[in-house]
Amino acid sequence: xxxxxxxxxxxxxxxxxxxxxxxxxxxxxxxxxxxxxxxxxxxxxxxxxxxxxxxxxxxxxxxxxxxxxxxxxxxxxxxxxxxxxxxxxxxxxxxxxxxxxxxxxxxxxxxxxxxxxxxxxxxxxxxxxxxxxxxxxxxxxxxxxxxxxxxxxxxxxxxxxxxxxxxxxxxxxxxxxxxxxxxxxxxxxxxxxxxxxxxxxxxxxxxxxxxxxxxxxxxxxxxxxxxxxxxxxxxxxxxxxxxxxxxxxxxxxxxxxxxxxxxxxxxxxxxxxxxxxxxxxxxxxxxxxxxxxxxxxxxxxxxxxxxxxxxxx
Amino acid sequence: xxxxxxxxxxxxxxxxxxxxxxxxxxxxxxxxxxxxxxxxxxxxxxxxxxxxxxxxxxxxxxxxxxxxxxxxxxxxxxxxxxxxxxxx
Numbered sequence: 330x331x332x333x334x335x336x337x338x339x340x341x342x343x344x345x346x347x348x349x350x351x352x353x354x355x356x357x358x359x360x361x362x363x364x365x366x367x368x369x370x371x372x373x374x375x376x377x378x379x380x381x382x383x384x385x386x387x388x389x390x391x392x393x394x395x396x397x398x399x400x401x402x403x404x405x406x407x408x409x410x411x412x413x414x415x416x417x418x419x420x421x422x423x424x425x426x427x428x429x430x431x432x433x434x435x436x437x438x439x440x441x442x443x444x445x446x447x448x449x450x451x452x453x454x455x456x457x458x459x460x461x462x463x464x465x466x467x468x469x470x471x472x473x474x475x476x477x478x479x480x481x482x483x484x485x486x487x488x489x490x491x492x493x494x495x496x497x498x499x500x501x502x503x504x505x506x507x508x509x510x511x512x513x514x515x516x517x518x519x520x521x522x523x524x525x526x527x528x529x530x531x532x533x534x535x536x537x538x539x540x541x542x543x544x545x546x547x548x549x550x551x552x553x554x555x556x557x558x559x560x561x562x563x564x565x566x567x568x569x570x571x572x573x574x575x576x577x578x579x580x581x582x583x584x585x586x587x588x589x590x591x592x593x594x595x596x597x598x599x600x601x602x603x604x605x606x607x608x609x610x611x612x613x614x615x616x617x618x619x620x621x622x623x624x625x626x627x628x629x630x631x632x633x634x635x636x637x638x639x640x641x642x
Numbered sequence: 643x644x645x646x647x648x649x650x651x652x653x654x655x656x657x658x659x660x661x662x663x664x665x666x667x668x669x670x671x672x673x674x675x676x677x678x679x680x681x682x683x684x685x686x687x688x689x690x691x692x693x694x695x696x697x698x699x700x701x702x703x704x705x706x707x708x709x710x711x712x713x714x715x716x717x718x719x720x721x722x723x724x725x726x727x728x729x730x
Contacts, residue, residue, distance in 0.1 A: 398703045502684055539688055547684060547689030
């Protein structure tokens with residue numbers, strides 16, 4: 330939905346949560362939309378107070394929203410998004426925000442990218458000069474833009490997979506867990522959506538009077554975002570990473586069977602993998618997931634490592 | 643649903659939004675931007691879907707983007723409704 334066309338309230342690409350203390354690192358998180366950008370306050374709050382924290386919010390890029398809503402008019406590319414991120418990042422670093430960053434005292438940066446934000450955090454890193462690059466790129470349940478996961482233009486997304494992701498999304502927005510019932514093979518998308526609507530209402534994820542027409546519109550908007558990201562990554566040929574990669578998957582990941590979500594192919598400087606509680610969406614919301622993620626970031630002065638256990642069934 | 647006027651759409655939208663927000667319709671200013679109403683994007687999309695059922699035609703995906711107030715969207719829908727009526 331459009332925001333006010335008023336320069337005074339125009340959303341900013343870079344949102345500063347906290348300045349770094351002298352000698353401490355700054356974390357830059359790339360947010361790809363889908364959830365409110367304010368949720369990053371959870372991870373910012375779980376990091377040591379001296380660590381700087383800023384979010385690069387793609388929700389502030391009008392072309393990014395338009396590429397989902399009106400794809401036929403869009404010429405947006407990953408390269409253009411990376412240009413915008415690089416400009417915002419460099420301006421922030423030049424402002425001396427990080428108090429000591431880049432001045433030889435050893436402080437630096439770590440990039441974090443959730444979901445499609447991971448693709449852009451990696452792209453941004455490769456766009457930067459070696460001295461500007463972060464210590465590592467941390468991918469939060471992010472799928473690699475590699476052949477195994479790239480879709481050709483117009484290729485549909487498997488409805489069974491998307492409905493599972495959509496159920497997670499609906500639940501996360503209302504702090505509910507939607508457990509969709511198994512859908513018989515051959516069920517068409519509309520019938521499957523009707524079942525999911527019942528399950529979402531039963532779980533408290535949607536108001537009881539939500540009509541099927543509203544459910545269809547929600548699903549249409551959700552898949553428009555996925556298709557936009559698929560269109561953006563289809564022609565994109567990423568370079569191997571020049572810094573170490575860290576993949577932190579959600580316990581209930583987008584793709585449970587793949588421990589690296591395809592990033593092994595791009596890990597020129599190594600890849601470590603971890604898991605935190607929650608699903609793809611609630612990993613940004615749950616305090617225990619934020620604590621666990623904070624402890625896994627490769628900072629100069631790291632947060633305490635938190636071990637988490639799955640709750641007993 | 644036959645041809646609708648901007649006033650009819652505006653009244654329908656205000657009633658639906660007021661119901662979602664638990665407010666009186668008189669408390670919903672038609673010139674206010676949707677993103678300033680205390681309504682998240684999920685609720686806005688549910689209302690958009692419900693409105694499509696009421697109208698009998700689909701809204702373009704960019705309708706809320708380019709017509710971001712109740713007033714502007716109502717005028718746009720009235721034009722679309724006239725166009726649909728003319729081609730029906």
